[in-house]
Amino acid sequence: MKKLLLPLLFVLLTPSLLAQDFNAGEHYDVVSSGVSTPKQVMEFFSYFCPHCYNFEPIAQQLKTTLPADVSFKRAPVSFLGRDMGPELQRAYALAVALNVEHSITPALFARIHTERKAPANRADVRALFAEHGVAPDMFNSRIDSMPVLAEVAGYDSIREKLNITSVPTFVVNGKYVIKIGALKSQQQFNDLVSYLLNLDAQESGNATN
Template sequence: MKKIFALLTALIIFPFSAQAFDFEEGTHYEVVKQTATATPEVKEFFSFYCPHCFKFEPLMTNLKQKLPEQVKIKKVHVNFIGKEMGAELTQAYAAAEILKVEDKLSSLIFDQIHTQDKAINGRAGVLELFEKAGVDKQEAQNALASFPVSGLASQMKRDTETFNIRGVPTLIVNGKYKVNTGSIRSNEEFVALVTFLTQKKN
């Protein structure tokens, strides 16, 4: 967590850098799997209950704008923070993806937890947030109970276990490389490192 805080601070203090970057395995990234995905992708493991994930959102928004269009960014909500509500919000995020309101719902959830400092009270509280995101309550209930949403939530749980995620935010690039965020000193370097890893062939 201290490394994430240091990164966030550094990105504010050093928003731009003219230096050329030379990224090294073991310093800037780690190899966590031997085989990369067929197409470039970035998976961000996060939790709505994680304050560092909340502060990380603008950096991910900027990254999404800077990466080539063919590089897909996938967000994976983890269950291990927030007790029983961790899994509930994984289900909620999966439903939001299916309903294509994930950005709206994410903003509302982060705001309620970290800005308003208010708890989300179970499924009823989740449904209230869907309504604020413009989704009819019955439509949200149907989505939350649907097979596609359950399948997507289960996939998020499997991904968390597959990559042995123990802290968030964590970025896995091309299913093979884990970004060492503590090594990064600027926003520009962050974008450059992730871009480098999406293009890395071995």
């Protein structure tokens, strides 16, 4: 987790009135020579991460500002939560597949960080899904299915490729990792994402001039 993040969680919600200049190494790192198509913002997170929980309103506000041609995706990591880390990776993949992620994610965050009753086993996760309309038989038949396991393998593969070691971490276009500790407002965060989404096109245009 980036230093100084917790104090910034408050000021990040305050609009910035100043135009921003963004620099590699200061506001973001370049971690890949490739770029995702179509445009994409990906958040690496863990349900067990208190900073990810606190960052939720910031991430949700960012989503409302993204253009229609930009997707917002999440990749849960397995390195927090001990044995339940991989279990909640599967839970997230299943929630997306069943189109209940919008209710499961806030419920899991609240269960862990507000109620202090983190799921201790698969039965606890199954019970939470049941509370949000997923029948236990459906949960049991899908949680170890090949599509869910393939999604989890994808999360791990891209995390390893980009060497993601802390959460929350935001990666733009599969290439740029945002340095959260360098940001001072929600607006600056939004502006940096917008800048990075268009950076490759800007550089291509400059190269041809």
